[in-house]
Amino acid sequence: METYIQVTLFVLLLLAFIVQLYYLIGNHASLAKYKVTDELPESKLPISVIISARNEAQNLQDNLPSILEQNYPDFEVVVVNDCSFDDSETILHDLKDKYPNLKVVTITEHTRFKTGKKFALTLGIKAARNEHLLFTDADCRPASENWISRMAALFNNEEVQIVLGYSPYYRSNNFLNALIRFETLKTAINYLSAALNKQPYMGIGRNLAYTKILFFANKGFAAHMHVISGDDDLFVNQNATADNTAIEIHPDSFVYTSAKTTLAALYRQKKRHMGVGKLYRNEHRRMLSFDALSGFIFYGLLIWCLVFNFEPLLALGLFALRWIIQLIIYHKVFKKLNATRQLWYLPFLDFVYYIYINVFGLIGTFVKTTQWK
Numbered sequence: 001m002e003t004y005i006q007v008t009l010f011v012l013l014l015l016a017f018i019v020q021l022y023y024l025i026g027n028h029a030s031l032a033k034y035k036v037t038d039e040l041p042e043s044k045l046p047i048s049v050i051i052s053a054r055n056e057a058q059n060l061q062d063n064l065p066s067i068l069e070q071n072y073p074d075f076e077v078v079v080v081n082d083c084s085f086d087d088s089e090t091i092l093h094d095l096k097d098k099y100p101n102l103k104v105v106t107i108t109e110h111t112r113f114k115t116g117k118k119f120a121l122t123l124g125i126k127a128a129r130n131e132h133l134l135f136t137d138a139d140c141r142p143a144s145e146n147w148i149s150r151m152a153a154l155f156n157n158e159e160v161q162i163v164l165g166y167s168p169y170y171r172s173n174n175f176l177n178a179l180i181r182f183e184t185l186k187t188a189i190n191y192l193s194a195a196l197n198k199q200p201y202m203g204i205g206r207n208l209a210y211t212k213i214l215f216f217a218n219k220g221f222a223a224h225m226h227v228i229s230g231d232d233d234l235f236v237n238q239n240a241t242a243d244n245t246a247i248e249i250h251p252d253s254f255v256y257t258s259a260k261t262t263l264a265a266l267y268r269q270k271k272r273h274m275g276v277g278k279l280y281r282n283e284h285r286r287m288l289s290f291d292a293l294s295g296f297i298f299y300g301l302l303i304w305c306l307v308f309n310f311e312p313l314l315a316l317g318l319f320a321l322r323w324i325i326q327l328i329i330y331h332k333v334f335k336k337l338n339a340t341r342q343l344w345y346l347p348f349l350d351f352v353y354y355i356y357i358n359v360f361g362l363i364g365t366f367v368k369t370t371q372w373k
Contacts, residue, residue, distance in 0.1 A: 006310050013301035017318045019294035024325055028189055030196040032332040036250050040146055041153035047075040048128035049136065049148065052120040056138035057087040060095070063141045068099040071145040072152070076101045078128050079138075082120040083109040103127060118221040118231045125215055134209040135232070136255055140167065143254040150253035151209050154246040161214045161244040162236060164195055165207030166337060169259040178342070180259040180266065182349040183356060185339050189330075190291070192249065198242035201284040205232030207255040214239055230276040237280050251338055270360045277361065292361060295354035298322075323347055 049067060053060060060079070068077055081088050081104060089106070096102045105127045107115055125133060132155050134148060142148075154163045166188050169181050191202045215235075224234045236245075260266040277285065305315035326346060334340050342349065 006308075009301055009304060010311060010315075012297060013305065013315065013318065016294040016298035016301065017322060019290055020298055020322060021325065023291050023294075024322075024329055027193045027197060028333065029329050031189060031193045031336070032329045034196060034247075034249070034336070036336055038250070040149060040252075041156070043149060043153040043156055044073055045132050045152055045155050046130040047072065047132050047134055047148055047152050048130040049075060049077045049134045050080070050121060050124040050128060051077065051136055051138055052080045052082055052117050052124060053084065053088060053138040054082040054120075055084045055086045055088065057084070057091050059138040060088060061091050063138065064095055064102075065099075066141050066145075067136070067147075068095070068102055069145065070142070070148045072148040075148055076103055076129060078103045078105060078124045080105045080107065080120040080124040080127075082107045082117070083115060085109075116228055118225055121231055122220055125212060125220070128212065131212050132209065133212055133215070135205050135207075136167075137206050137257065140206045140255045140257045143256060144252040146252040147255065150248050150250050151207075154248055155209070155211075157246065159243050160246045161211045162200070162203065162240050162246070163209040164192060164200070164203040164236070164245065164247045165209070165253055165255065166192070166249050167204050167206035167255045167257060168338065170256055171341075172259075176261070176263070176266065177259050178345065178349065179352060179356065181339070182342055182345075183353055185334070185337060185342065186353055188337060189333055190288070192247050194287075195240075195245050195247050199284075199287075200240035200242075200245040201237050201280060201287070202233035203236040203240075206257060207253070208232055208236070210235075210239075214244075224276070224279060227276055227279065230279065234276050234279055237284060249336055254338070292354065292357050295350075296358045299351050299354055326350070 051064075051067075064077070064079070077099075079092060079102065081092060092102070092104045096104060105123050107120060107123065109115075121135070132152065134151055136142075151163050151165055154160050167184075168188075169177070169184055171177065171181065188204075191200070191204075194201050218239050221231060221235065223238060224230050227234070260269055277288065280288070302315050302319055304310070306312050323346070327343070330346065331340070331343060334343055
């Protein structure tokens with residue numbers, strides 16, 4: 001009986017290994033092959049950049065000028081001041097005097113009506129004068145003055161209605177930061193590869209673009225207004241198709257922000273983000289679940305084989321083969337996403353990552369979040 005259980009567990013290890021290879025070779029390799037064009041594309045489409053900000057006075061002062069001073073011929077920046085009670089109004093007033101392309105929409109607190117980010121963004125979209133919309137957050141800063149140019153150029157293709165960008169975190173020298181940056185990197189690899197494989201399922205609101213007509217034709221956020229998060233990934237999940245979605249990953253198009261610095265802050269953020277996954281389309285939930293569970297099972301059973309000395313050399317061989325394939329594919333991907341330094345820590349961070357996403361996946365399933373900020 002004991003031998004039967006051991007063989008069964010080892011077969012599960014092999015199956016998890018095969019599933020992991022499918023994601024690496026079948027999905028992520030497409031991003032490794034993707035060619036990034038260095039030449040700055042030309043676009044003259046009018047763009048509206050939309051930012052929802054609640055009590056973001058310091059971030060607005062630090063980051064908004066880098067957006068307002070973008071190298072682009074025709075754009076406006078719409079900032080929705082969402083019930084702020086700090087100095088946001090004063091800072092926005094001062095910036096408006098200096099930058100004529102800044103438009104401010106103010107929401108005031110109501111005792112019987114609680115607003116959220118989706119409501120604020122909807123007001124910003126309605127206030128925007130342009131058809132093509134580009135979204136980011138107040139705590140974000142574009143990597144270059146060509147951010148808008150890079151993202152807007154994809155709309156030159158009239159079929160494109162959604163553009164997925166990449167938003168990494170600033171690097172600092174601690175383990176929590178390394179883990180957050182790796183998780184963000186893996187998430188980006190998943191959704192960018194899926195879009196290239198004609199299966200787009202999510203985007204990140206710190207660097208995301210879509211058209212106003214798409215927003216209103218699909219009733220905006222109405223289908224998931226009851227959920228506090230999902231203004232970005234749920235909207236993309238419900239409206240992206242094989243033909244209407246493009247990606248932009250030139251380093252000039254990156255949008256950077258600072259990662260959480262405490263476990264408590266990270267917990268609040270991830271609890272909010274993970275809670276919307278159960279509302280994804282069934283095929284996307286299965287795709288993400290198989291990746292998360294197969295990675296967790298692979299590492300768990302690998303450790304079991306080593307601890308109980310059951311075919312340890314074969315188990316290590318599977319680990320080594322997976323790692324080599326990861327290095328071949330991820331070397332190109334990490335280079336494109338300006339993250340080659342993290343290759344040195346790949347085996348350890350990958351192991352922690354699969355524990356991390358499974359734990360937060362369970363938390364997101366059972367714990368409800370009622371506040372966006």
